[in-house]
Amino acid sequence: MTKHNLVHGRLLALAALTMACALSAPANAATGEENFAKICGACHSIGGGKLVGPDLAGVTTRRTEDWLLKFIKSPKAMIDAGDATAVALFKEFNLVMPDATQYNDAEIKDIVAYLATKSGVAAAATPPPPPKEASPAEIARGQNLFQGLERLKNGGPACNSCHHVKNDAVIGGGVLAKELTTVFSTMGTPGINAILGKPPFPVMAAAYAEHPLTDDESAALVGFLQDADKKHELQQPRDYGFRLVWSGAAALVPLMGLYSLIWRKRKVRPVNDKVFDRQVKGGDDVAQ
């Protein structure tokens, strides 16, 4: 073989390789694996059993690729549109998966491609072990961490800056994010742990990116949330109804009295009021 032929052959081989790559490129399973761990792993396992969402082992055999792409893009839209499978999933898990607004189509395709490579893995046969009860000390610590009485070790914001939990032991939290009273029943230990470890929600992810929670903090918070979930039905805040309005109105009266007492010497009318009044009335009160 001449040198010329050799070069020619290599070029051809390179071209063929490039062609092959180009054809298979639309979905890169390797990138998909990375993204899966980052984005989906908090709630989904492959063959590890049900976490927050379903076990995705063999999902590509159960659903069409098209359906998966659409569903990942916007589960809410699917449910709203009345897709039977989506509605059924929603009923089963009682939770809507967040829309993948910040990921583009190519990234989603990568993830689906990755799922396809795992289609052979069998779903976990046994359900995950029941959550273990946290110790009272852990619950108390979780409670303190939740409302910021104890600072998170890496300096992250306290949970109740954004979240509320209906629990008499803690003060009311923010309403910027989801109420977490029954989050434990929905997600369980692995789900909560996964979210605390790698928050899939953009705001939460940004807030804790530089200030991750430590494992023992997560455990304490899970313990507290479990406790709060268990007790939440006993923790009904009292409903005062209209009594609140009436007592407010009743308290207003002495309060106003107090104010008028404190500021009894205040200047109520301009000093020239009488002059103005007389100008308008035309001299009624002037002794002629």
Add this chain to the structure above:
Amino acid sequence: MDIRAQTAVVFHLDKCIGCHTCSVACKNIWTDRKGAEYQWWNNVETKPGTGYPGKWEDQSIYNGGWVKDANGRIQLKGAGKKKGLLNIFHNPSMPTVEDYYEPFTYNYLNLIEAPPGNDQPTARPVSLITGEPMDVKMGPNWDDDLSGTPDYARNDPNLAALTPAERSAMFQLERMAFFYLPRICNHCLNPACVASCPSGAIYKRGEDGVVLINQKVCRAWRMCVTACPYKKSYYNWHTGKSEKCILCYPRMEAGYAPACMHSCVGRIRYIGVILYDADKIEAVASAEPKDLVARQLDLMMDPFDDKVIAAAKANGIADSTIKAAQNSPSFKFIKQWGMALPLHPEFRTLPMLWYVPPLLPVMASVTQTDGAQKDKLNPIAKTWTDNWLYDTSTEELWGTVEQARFPLKYLASLFAAGETGEVSLRLKKLMAVRIYRRWKTVGDIPEAKMTKALKETGLTQESAEAIFYLTALAKFNDRFVIPAAHREQAMEMLEFTGDVKGSTGFGFREKPERGM
């Protein structure tokens, strides 16, 4: 002894004709601006009357000035940390625009620009705040010359010192009188505005005692507006800063009298330096009401006393200032002759604007004539149809002081914290000078009576002559004795002027360029 220099002002009320030239001069120079239209750093009030803003003297309304607490120490009446915090969102004593007046102009352009029509075009009044047409309800001198009116004169807060009988006697048509009270900032020695400012924006200048508001530091708390019992600090709603009389310090630093004094038609205004002992301020401000005037006079030191001069020099007061203090018309009227009184000393701010009380409207009596005078006149001479005579002469030496048309209590409420003795002494002095001059020029008063009058008031022929000169004949430089401001020394404290030596002059704001 902590001797400091203070620019003190004297207004001779007998000479004020109520022309408002001072107010207009001041307005033209300083307050003819948006947000400052209602500010009258200088205003002229008719007394008895309510003044500007309405009833400013009534501190039960405005809570200005100082009061003594249980320990005998003085406290701000309406300001301070606790009271300020309590009223942080709404100061209940704040004067409102209705207490002043809504400033207005007239739509003059309509007179020449109105389209042709059946009606004569008019210049409607327009609010300077909203720009909308308005009905004028009040002005800065709405009580001008309206003594006796129910709206103004009878609402004068000083009438509280009188019995109802005295009050009604004051407003009998035959006895009715009034005088003018021109007012500027008093540049007090114990200023309530300075003490009340939460931002520390107000300060009293060390070199001449002028009280100023730093416009860069003012944060619009407006505590000074309520704290000043004379209501001479005004809030500029456009700039969001408070403003007040600056005693025309740019003019003073150039050696000119403040504009209101310079323009005064009646020549009632005198300005000069006094030296005072700053160590005594708190004690004097806490004095008993009856002692307030006398103790304030104690504060002012004799500028000829060697000890005072030495202490003044030790405090860095320039020789030119000490010389001006020795020459000061204010010192003569206030301390040397004891003829002036501070306005409302009971506010305890130690005002440095003193008033020579008005003699003529108070003393002159109205007596019935018997028609004898008319008989002497030419039959075709025009005569008044009534038979009342306005009479300023007196048979008894001090008779008319005791039977003044205004009860002395009224003047004492204005000028002496209710101490009538202080007022009658000054009125007697004024009268003694008159008696002396009448003896000298007309000669119809016996010398014994003149001597008695001078002796009883502690005057001599020389001092009476000097009082007459400064009252009636004084020239510009006698009335306004303004020491050099020594700005060059102030500048040298801030920068080394040698830095620019060798350059052209003292440097350029913009460097000149060569060529065209």
